[in-house]
Amino acid sequence: GAVVSQHPSRVICKSGTSVKIECRSLDFQATTMFWYRQFPKQSLMLMATSNEGSKATYEQGVEKDKFLINHASLTLSTLTVTSAHPEDSSFYICSARGGDRSTGNTIYFGEGSWLTVV
Amino acid sequence: DAKTTQPPSMDCAEGRAANLPCNHSTISGNEYVYWYRQIHSQGPQYIIHGLKNNETNEMASLIITEDRKSSTLILPHATLRDTAVYYCIVRLHPFYNQGGKLIFGQGTELSVKP
Numbered sequence: 001g002a003v004v005s006q007h008p009s010r011v012i013c014k015s016g017t018s019v020k021i022e023c024r025s026l027d028f029q030a031t032t033m034f035w036y037r038q039f040p041k042q043s044l045m046l047m048a049t050s051n052e053g054s055k056a057t058y059e060q061g062v063e064k065d066k067f068l069i070n071h072a073s074l075t076l077s078t079l080t081v082t083s084a085h086p087e088d089s090s091f092y093i094c095s096a097r098g099g100d101r102s103t104g105n106t107i108y109f110g111e112g113s114w115l116t117v118v
Numbered sequence: 119d120a121k122t123t124q125p126p127s128m129d130c131a132e133g134r135a136a137n138l139p140c141n142h143s144t145i146s147g148n149e150y151v152y153w154y155r156q157i158h159s160q161g162p163q164y165i166i167h168g169l170k171n172n173e174t175n176e177m178a179s180l181i182i183t184e185d186r187k188s189s190t191l192i193l194p195h196a197t198l199r200d201t202a203v204y205y206c207i208v209r210l211h212p213f214y215n216q217g218g219k220l221i222f223g224q225g226t227e228l229s230v231k232p
Contacts, residue, residue, distance in 0.1 A: 006161075034219055043205075044162070044222040093161050097218070105211075107220055109154075109161035 002028045004096050006110035013117055018082045021113045023094030029074035030096035034107065035067070038091040050077055084117040091115075122206045127227040130200075136193040138226050140206030143187040151182060152209050152220065153191045155202040162205065162222075165191065196230045203227050 003026040013019045023033060032051050036044040048064075050056040050071035058064045068080040077096075081088055095109040123141040130136040142151065150169050154162040166173055166180045168189070173180045179192040193200055205225040210218055 004161075036222075043224050044156075046219060046221060049219055091159070095161075095220070105150075106164055106167065107218075108164060112159070112161045114159075 002026075002096075002098070002106075002108045004030075004094065004108045004110040006092075006094055006113050008113060009111060010114045011116070013084055013115070015085055015117055016083055018080055019084055019115060020078055020080045021092055021094075021115070023077045023079070023096065023110050025075050025096045025098075025108075028096075028098045030077070030098060031074065032097050033071055033077040034095045035069060035077075035079050036093045036095070038093060038112075044093060047079075081115065084115070086117045089115055089117045122208055122223050124204075124206050124223065124226045126224065127229070129229050129231055130193075130196045132198060132230055132232050133195055136191075136196040136200065136228060136230070138191040138193075138204050138206070138228065139188065140190070141188045142206070142208045145186050145208050146210075148211050149208045150211060151180065151186075151189050152207045153178070153180065154205045154207065154220075154222075155200075156205070156225075157199075157202045165204075167209075196228075198230050198232065201228060201230045 005024045007022045035047045038044045046059050047062045048056045048058045050069050052071050052074050056069040071077040091112050093112040095107045097107045150167050152167040153165040156162045166178050168180045182189045203225040207220050
């Protein structure tokens, strides 16, 4: 299957600072990328959908000014957690789909990024 | 997107077939059934998807009932590495709306035992 890579896999930041997580599609052009958050022993929660070159669409209850999403190219999307607090500590996962039928029918996930805010 | 119902947990003996059921009684005609699995602390892994016909690939088989209200994922010879949470998701075809997003339920925690 197609490859989606996230970086960093683990990050620790101080409360009040911002942290950026990158999501790259390595072997296909991702017209749409999705960002999820997962707390321990819970399912994945969709945060937002981003299409290349346009503003992200956030799910209800997700603060768009806190979780900044940029999808500037067909292979890269970034999630920036601004003014992070300990309650933002979580597993953040990105996924991507392509624009053609061969890569658009399936969504592929990155490895996830563990964020710990201290 | 239609909701799905899965048992919270299942056990399976190593080497035997694992049959994971999923109910999606409100599925509509242009919605697909997707299966993903998540091994602890990793991103979900795509397994298989189908619309109305049964599907098979190198990982698993997907059996969809004729009325499309339920499906079963079959891992023909389960191994210890198949221990994971399995998610059955009903997804609108991506070309009908913006992106065809995946909404995860609680899934089934499959434990494969020696």
